[in-house]
Amino acid sequence: MRRLRLGMVGGGQGAFIGGVHRIAARIDGQWDLVAGALSSDADRARASAADLGIAEDRAYTDFAEMAQAEAARADGIDAVAIVTPNHMHAGPAVAFLKAGIHVICDKPLAATPEQADQIAQAQKDSGKQFILTHNYTGYPLIRQAREMVARGDLGEIRVVQVEYAQDWLAEETSGKQADWRVDPARSGAGGCVGDIGTHAFNxxxxxxxxxxxxxxxxxxxxxxxxxxxxxxHVMLRFAGGARGMLWASQVAVGNENALRLRVHGTKGGIDWAQENPNVMTFTRFGEPKQILTRGGAGSSAAGTRVTRIPPGHPEGYLEGFATLYSEAAALIRHVDQGQALPEGHHVLGIEDGLQGMRFIAACIASSRGDGVWTPLG
Amino acid sequence: MRRLRLGMVGGGQGAFIGGVHRIAARIDGQWDLVAGALSSDADRARASAADLGIAEDRAYTDFAEMAQAEAARADGIDAVAIVTPNHMHAGPAVAFLKAGIHVICDKPLAATPEQADQIAQAQKDSGKQFILTHNYTGYPLIRQAREMVARGDLGEIRVVQVEYAQDWLAEETSGKQADWRVDPARSGAGGCVGDIGTHAFNxxxxxxxxxxxxxxxxxxxxxxxxxxxxxxHVMLRFAGGARGMLWASQVAVGNENALRLRVHGTKGGIDWAQENPNVMTFTRFGEPKQILTRGGAGSSAAGTRVTRIPPGHPEGYLEGFATLYSEAAALIRHVDQGQALPEGHHVLGIEDGLQGMRFIAACIASSRGDGVWTPLG
Amino acid sequence: MRRLRLGMVGGGQGAFIGGVHRIAARIDGQWDLVAGALSSDADRARASAADLGIAEDRAYTDFAEMAQAEAARADGIDAVAIVTPNHMHAGPAVAFLKAGIHVICDKPLAATPEQADQIAQAQKDSGKQFILTHNYTGYPLIRQAREMVARGDLGEIRVVQVEYAQDWLAEETSGKQADWRVDPARSGAGGCVGDIGTHAFNxxxxxxxxxxxxxxxxxxxxxxxxxxxxxxHVMLRFAGGARGMLWASQVAVGNENALRLRVHGTKGGIDWAQENPNVMTFTRFGEPKQILTRGGAGSSAAGTRVTRIPPGHPEGYLEGFATLYSEAAALIRHVDQGQALPEGHHVLGIEDGLQGMRFIAACIASSRGDGVWTPLG
Amino acid sequence: MRRLRLGMVGGGQGAFIGGVHRIAARIDGQWDLVAGALSSDADRARASAADLGIAEDRAYTDFAEMAQAEAARADGIDAVAIVTPNHMHAGPAVAFLKAGIHVICDKPLAATPEQADQIAQAQKDSGKQFILTHNYTGYPLIRQAREMVARGDLGEIRVVQVEYAQDWLAEETSGKQADWRVDPARSGAGGCVGDIGTHAFNxxxxxxxxxxxxxxxxxxxxxxxxxxxxxxHVMLRFAGGARGMLWASQVAVGNENALRLRVHGTKGGIDWAQENPNVMTFTRFGEPKQILTRGGAGSSAAGTRVTRIPPGHPEGYLEGFATLYSEAAALIRHVDQGQALPEGHHVLGIEDGLQGMRFIAACIASSRGDGVWTPLG
Incomplete structure (x- = not known):
């Protein structure tokens, strides 16, 4: 089975999430990175490509040129990963989709609703895949949690508590990572709500x-x-009557990357925290709390399917991210052969991205409206 | 130094919180329980008193009679503890205050604002002490947390996250403890919000x-x-600009008594959870998180003052409650001699109780008003 | 039911464990402290007694005099608590036993085997109760663990890992608590092994x-x-083939009072740590680990019998200690009426004390013999 | 910079550790797997190679043939990874070293001292690198712990507690992973002591x-x-006077892969557990315990050097293993150019392997000698 060929837009020297995408793409051996427009700065683009063993003729400085050139090659890329700041998603996404190349794109979908709509339209017109990397969905115990809810282990869901706390923006900061996130021209109207609130909501x-x-x-x-x-700070009302609270913060001193989800139903409750993602507690009402481990006793099929090594051997953030790349590969292999994605695979796409955009918009609208209950688009 | 004489209203056989108050009153050796109207059922009142070594002539079945009789005795009680359901606080509280006897009362202050006002008026008229047992304020690390905030260890407070989750009312239940809590005639208009939401808010x-x-x-x-x-589910706005979220639940399957408080300021953050109350984490921005232990390295004066045994020897719920009884004793001894309560002592009273009543009322009003931001009285 | 009358030897101002015994005796309302030889220093003895509300004529400075005087009173003490350093156990224990008064004594039994034998002999001759306060046996989850092992939940026991780590003697120290513990004339030949090793072993x-x-x-x-x-450092071989390791340290920097017990059998394993004593994990082979809580779902009768308040409301060190005082009271009440101690009660006595002495002696002998396997007496 | 070419012996379909090595080799993009003798079964060897994209002419069934053929190719492998059961290390190791090819080999070094000596001799004779994958040394916080000890943060080391507990062999089992580990002909004379005891010791x-x-x-x-x-069960005496205990078990029900290390010195103590490897506690004597996180505040250079992503984004077992492959690549690149390995890199080799063999031998000899203190070779 040949490896798929991956291109990348963004992710040059000094970037964070680009490197993550590259490791994620390597872990399961499904992808080779063969082309890139890694920076709009020509020197940096070239140097970054050389570091990564990308051939000189596939080290582009312009994504539009890259889309054209790769579409024209017999050995052109199967998909491109877009790992630029939010306001730079739509341009390349539309270009590659139009060129007939599948797109893997970091979240949130875009900086503005207009950009989001452009991507959605381009995806629809092209018929190509658009894959959104809400990477936390790749954790095995998150897959297991989803399966447990779906099969009724928790009964009817009543309460959802989700939080995502960081502290790295607690003071005025500068630097490549911080700058664009606090600049509405690049991040969009949402700051924390877009950057990590969307992860929590998703x-x-x-x-x-x-x-x-x-x-x-x-x-x-x-x-x-x-x-x-x-x-x-957000209060949520779900279809069917469940209620929730969502807290996202980048100024909560004492937190590194504290994403945590708790779900409580009529029959059971679960509690999972991203910083130690190999355990999740599960309580059946009236019974002792259980500590479920990734791949351990009581694991569900959905969880073990995306598990690489035995319980007690911790998998982490990169493995969860890698699962998205492996499932993207599976999706592309299957759709290219006219087949459906096998059961148990989960690939987030345009609709999830639009839902995230609606979440951001509703949060901003509600807050400006002094907390009025606001529908999600 | 003589022990103070304590009476009790409520807390007969089968009760929960009455037994807690009694242990709390015993722990530090400041009180002797000598009188009680432990039940409105005469047989149960008598039997309960006998169990507790209360003399027959001080085993009352009527709190009004008890207030009169004890006020008339040379060796009458110094204070009465009221441990009845919410709707039964005001009657005895007013009666004992009018009889010139200090009152120690369980929270919330009352079932209705009217009852609350009656107590407040009686307290004002009598000049006697009214002591409200928000027992979680008695934990040493809570005292330390308060001191740390006050002296600026956390900088300016930005975000407060408080939650109190239980699951014992997740299904329709019956029993002495559950029945009155879900009956608005006895609990007041607030259920969970009054029973445990007030603790979290306080x-x-x-x-x-x-x-x-x-x-x-x-x-x-x-x-x-x-x-x-x-x-x-509650969102909070504090004077000075801090914001908060409060979650209280009695249907969150997987939780026993999960009260947790997190406070984040410009310079630091703390995290404390009641179920393991002998540790608290504290992070100074940019430094490693510290695990502070009750009485351990780095303890504040406020925390060690109410600590009985060395770190690593866990104190619990009953010791925290006992601190309230010891501080109540200190208060009574000092005011009886015209002195002020010594520094570092904290006794909650009428104003805290009224604040809790305003919290309940505002929650109900806001929720009925579809979440409109509502002032706290 | 009248409260029993307690006397105390040792525990004057500045002592640690004496205060613990007094709180423990108060918690369940079974005892009144009415007499004491709290210090060999007359002034301190008097002042300490006054602090505690002991009548002047029962504030002794000499334990022998106290034993005689209390034995002669119609309202004499039912039992005496001996809370002196190790080398001062035997003298008062023998005196009170000979005077026909039950003895409650801190561990280890004595500083030397000879002293231990004297106590054993006096107990045998007197027929009075000798109660050893290995207080960690009073924790509800320890009772539950014992019951779980006894009823076979863990299968046949294979491996026992027990450790008790502190760091307060990591440097040369001085002070009332430290001094006698590092002086062989007062602590006995064992230092750490006697002070806390015996707790772990017990x-x-x-x-x-x-x-x-x-x-x-x-x-x-x-x-x-x-x-x-x-x-x-100790390796253990148990009758029946189980093996164990025991670590006790007073120089393990980073530990306050870290007593931990793990037991692994053919069918299950448990893990309990004293610093958060309200939880214990239990794993049945091949099933998810469970978090058992004091009094929570799945509690055994043995655990709930000694539990005062609901799960999630932490009990601690003092409550565990209090259980020993309540069971001592139960024992005395029953034997005084010729009855057996009710099922489920556990009172440690002379034989447990002698077993501890044999443990100390064997550790010292083995270590001097360069680790030779040494029988326990 | 070209990727290095990797071959593999063992690790065919159904194997565990071979897959781990392959992921580890991919993560940092330093290696391409291009050749293999993945199984001694010809069909399985071929099928396994095809799965991995290895060219047919480099899918060998015999390691000796592979060594010869690869040594003869201009594009022959730079190194071979040996991931067979213990008794099958020496044969391929000697063959590849003799063929002038660097060897990366799983632990323990060999099944017998004789085999170990053969490898050592072949390594010496060839001058090629022999790299032993004690993968737990690759965790960033382990690197940091080593640096902290080396620079004196803990003072003079007194006590080392190390344990490695599993339960997967608690019953008679069968299967590819279990079979050879409990067969002395394949595992060597040590079972658990060789399989995981060596990891703990190392x-x-x-x-x-x-x-x-x-x-x-x-x-x-x-x-x-x-x-x-x-x-x-092992007690240890280190040069310089430190003492230790080591527990390794594969029958400790309730443990998945519970490797834990605690080190206590005169000035500080650390505590690290492999199952949540992104945190380590550190206590300076007399100060609050700190929670150090991988890459977080207070990280040492040694730890951050091998860290890929920010704190709060957990890295796991595979990343730690990957660091060994990246450092192996660095070593090979440097020695091939006559340079020394850069500071901060750690590659374990023959001497570490021999030390592990001496540990196994001493454990067996001591145990047979009824626990006599036994020197380590």
Whole structure:
């Protein structure tokens, strides 16, 4: 089985998430990185490509040129990974989709609703795949949690508590990672709510299978002079009657990357935290709490399918991310042969991206409306 | 130094919180229980008193009679503990205050605002002490947290996250403890919000010293047929600009008594959970997280003052409660001699009780108003 | 039911364990402290007694005088608690037993085998009760663990891992608590091994019901100039084939009072740590690990019998200790009426004390013999 | 920079550790797997190679043939990974070394001392690199722990506690992974002691930099009929006076892969557990315990050098293993150019392997000698 050929837009020297995508693409041996427009700076683009063993003639400085050139090659890329700041998603996404190349794109979908719509339209017109990397859905125990909810282990869901707390933006900061995230021109109108709030919202939706109908939000920008939110309080109402709370913060001193999800139903409850992702507690009402481990006793098929090594041998963030790349590969292999994605695979796409955009928009609208309950588009 | 003489209203055989108050009163050797109207059922009152070594002539069946009789005795009680359901606080509280006897009363203050006002008026008229047992304020690390916030270890407070999750009312239940809590005639209009939401709210206020100005609430009654809320979502706005979220639930399967408080400021953050109350984490921005232990390295004076045994020897719920009884004793001894309560002592009273009543009322009003931001009285 | 009358030897101002015994005796309302020889220093004895509300005529400075005087009173003490350093156990224990008064005594039994034998002989001659306060046996989950082992939940026991780590003697220290513990004339030949090693050994024996037959030990005195061991490594062989390891240390920097017991059998394993004593994990082979809580779902009768408050409301060190006082009271009440102690009660006595002395002696002998396997007396 | 070419011996379909090596080799993009003798079964060898994209002419069934053929190719492999059961290390290791090809080999070094010596001799004769994959040394916090000890953060080391507990062999089992591990002909005379005891021993040595001089061991085979040990108790004496305990077990029900290391010195103590490898606690004597995170505040250079992603984004077992492959690549690149390995890199080799063999031999000898203190070769 040949490896698929991957291109990348963004992710040059000094970037963070580009390197993550590359490791994720390597872990399961499904992809080779063969082309890139890694930076809009020509020197950096070239140097970055050389570091990565990309041939000189496939080290582009312009994504549009790259889309054309790769589409024209017999050995052109099967898919491109877009790992630029939010406002730079739509341009390359549309270009590659139009060129007939599948797109793997970091979240959130775009910086503005208009950009999001452009991507959606291009995807629809092209018939090519658009794959959104909400990477936390790749954790085995998150897959297991989803399966447990779906098969009724928790009964009817009542309460969803999700939070995503960081502290790295607690003070005025500068640097490649921070700058664009606090600049509305590049991040979009949402700051924290877009950057990590969307992850939290997506995770709650993914695990519970519930659609949020309304939210009431209170957004703050605590750091003086900050133009986007850095702390987000949201109350949620889901279809079917479940309720939730969502907290996202980039100023919560004492937190590194504390994404946590709790779901409580009539029959059971689960609790999972990303920083130690190989364990999840599960309580059946009236019974002792259980510690479920990735791949351990009591694992569900959905969880073990995406598990590489035995329990007690921790898998982490990169493995979860790698699962998205392996499932993207599976999707592309199958659709290229006119087949459906096998059961148990989960690939997030345009609709999930639009749902994230609606979440951001609703949070901002509700907060500006002094917390009025606001529908999600 | 003579022990103070304690009477009790409520707390007969089969009760829960009455037994807790009694142990709490014994632990530090400041009180002797010498009188009681332990039940309105005469037989049970007598039998309960006998169990506890209360003399027959001080085993009352009527609190009004008890107030009169004890006030008339040379060796009458110094204070009475009221440990009845919420709707039965005001009657005895007013009676004992009018009889010139200090009152120690379980929370919340009362079942209705009217009852609360009656107590407040009686306290004012009598000049006697009214002591409210928000027992979680008695934990040494909570005292330390308060001191740390007050002296600026956390900088300016930005975000307060407080939650109190239980699951014992996740299904329709019956029994002495459950029945009155889900009966609005006895618990008041608030269910979960009054029973444990007030604890969470009080704890957040106590530690941060911040006054909540507004809240937006979404209350649910998940168990079919339940007449009071059993799950409570609240967003908070504090004077000075801090924001908070409060979650209280009695249907969150997998939780026993999971009260947790997190406070994040410009310079630091703390995290404390009641079920393992002898540790608290503290992070100074940019430094490794510290695990502070009750009485351990780095303890504050406020924490060690109410600590009985060395770190590593866990104190629990009853010791925290006992601190309230010891501070009540200190208060009574000092005021009886015209002195002020020594520094470092904290006794909650009428104002804290009224604040809790305002919290309940605002939650209910906001929730009925579809989450409108509602001032706290 | 009248409260029993307690006397105390040792425990004057500045002492640690005496205060613990007094709180423990108060918690369940079974005892009144009415007499004491709290210090050999007359002034301190008097002042300490006054602090505690002991009548002047029962504030003794000499334990022998106290034994005589209390035995002669109609309202004399039912039992005496001996809370002096190790070398001061035998004198008062023998005196009170000879005077016909039950003895409650801190561990280890004595500083020397000779003293231990004197106590044993006096107990035998008197027919009075001798109760040894290995307080960690009073924790509800330890009772539950014992019951679980006894009823076969763990299958046949194979491996026992017990450790008790502290760091407060990591440097040369001085002070009332430290001084006598590192002075062989007062602590006995064992330092750490006697002070906390005996607790660890007792706990392992209590929970498993297994008798240690042989041990191989390596004792160290790490702090320069220290005359007794401060770190203890032991391998154990139990009757029936189980094996164990025991580590006790008072120089393990980073530990406050870290007593931990793990027991592994053919069918299951448990793990309990004293610093958070309200939880214990239990794994049935091939099933997810369970978190058992004190009094929570799946609690055994043995555990709930000694539990005062609901799960999630933590009980601690003092409550565990209090259970020993309540069971001592139960024992005395029953034997005084010619009855057997009710099922489920556990009172440790002379034989447990002698077993502890044999453990100390075997550790020292083995270590001096370069780790030779040494029988336990 | 070209990727290095990797071959593999063992690791065909159904194997465990071979797949781990392959992922580890891919993660950092330093290696391409291009040749293999993946199984001695010809069909399985071919099929396994095809799965992995290995060209047909480099899918060997015989390691000796592979060594010859690869040595003869201009594009021959730079190194071979040997991932066979213990008794099959020496044959291929000697063959590839003699053929002038670097060897990466799983632990323990060999099944017998004779085999170990053969490898050592072949390595010496060839001048080629022999790299032993004690993968737990690759964890960033283990690197940091080593650096902290080396620079004196813990003071003089006194006590080392290391344990490695599993339960997967608690019953008689069968299967590809279990079979050879309990067969002395394939595993060597040591069972658990060789399989995981060596990891624990190596980790303690790696972090502390201390050489174990003597040990006293008690080995058991609990499962009826088992011919090798499955539970290992060891006391250790290190050069310089530190002491240790080591517990390894494959029958400790309730443990998946519970490798834990604690080191206590005169000034500080650390505690690290492999199952959540992104945190380590560190206590300076007299100060609050700190939670150090991989790459977080207070990270050392040694730890951050081998860290790929920010703190709070967990890395796991595969990333730690990958660091060994990246450092092996660095070593090969440097020695091939006559340069020394850069500072901060750690590659374990023959001497570490021999030390592991001496550990196994000493444990067996001591245990057979009833626990006599036995020097380590």
């Amino acid at each position: 995770l709650a939706s993914f695990v519970t299978g519930l659609r949020a109908q309304q939210l009431a939000a209170d957004l703050q920008a605590f750091v003086p002079g900050r133009q986007v939110d850095d702390n987000v | 704890l957040a206020s106590f530690v941060t010293g911040l006054r909540a100005q507004q809240l937006a609430a979404d209350l649910q009654a998940f168990v079919p047929g339940r007449q009071v809320d059993d799950n409570v | 706990l392992a024996s209590f929970v498993t019901g297994l008798r240690a037959q042989q041990l191989a030990a390596d004792l160290q005195a790490f702090v320069p100039g220290r005359q007794v061991d401060d770190n203890v | 980790l303690a040595s790696f972090v502390t930099g201390l050489r174990a001089q003597q040990l006293a061991a008690d080995l058991q085979a609990f499962v009826p009929g088992r011919q090798v040990d499955d539970n290992v």
